[in-house]
Amino acid sequence: MSGVEPRQSTSNIGQLHKPSIQALIHGLNRHYYSIAIDYRKNQLEEKMLLNLNKKQWSHGLALDSFDTHCSGNQVAATKMLKLAESYTKSVQEEQKLTAEQLKTRHVGKQDPKRHLESTVVELMSNNIVQALGTAVDEQAM
Known part of the structure; x- marks a missing residue:
């Protein structure tokens, strides 16, 4: 498989993204249960996170x-x-x-x-x- 891990991580939208260089430097994406951390969220992800604790x-x-x-x-x-x-x-x-x-x-x-x-x-x-x-x-x- 040319040295690439078959596992891929996805965001909640479903688009595939690779971990950033900053995430790789910090040692992320090396363990089985690690997730790729995206340091900058897009507008839809920010909206979802802001609505988590919102009152009715x-x-x-x-x-x-x-x-x-x-x-x-x-x-x-x-x-x-x-x-x-x-x-x-x-x-x-x-x-x-x-x-x-x-x-x-x-x-x-x-x-x-x-x-x-x-x-x-x-x-x-x-x-x-x-x-x-x-x-x-x-x-x-």
Whole structure:
């Protein structure tokens, strides 16, 4: 057989392709179960890979149970209360610090303002999604 392996590898489209020089340098295509790795995917293969973890359109319409949503709101409100207290304390400490100390104030610590803002945004978005989903379900029934 002129030194060529009879096995060939195919892509999911069905076109035969040989391993690239880069793949051969890395030692691929030498073992029985190895597959030829194509480092650049064509447009159809990229589309297929991007759709693997894609959610369905109806996923956004699914509502959480009221108990789960209510307990999540309570947890977020408690967290926001603690963050607001720490932010108030941080602002009061900020007035006593020098300009040099202000630069390194939050090194190695959580910034309460940033965490408070992200918690508020997350809580608001969850409540808006829940309210809109409830309104859509009510209109549909």
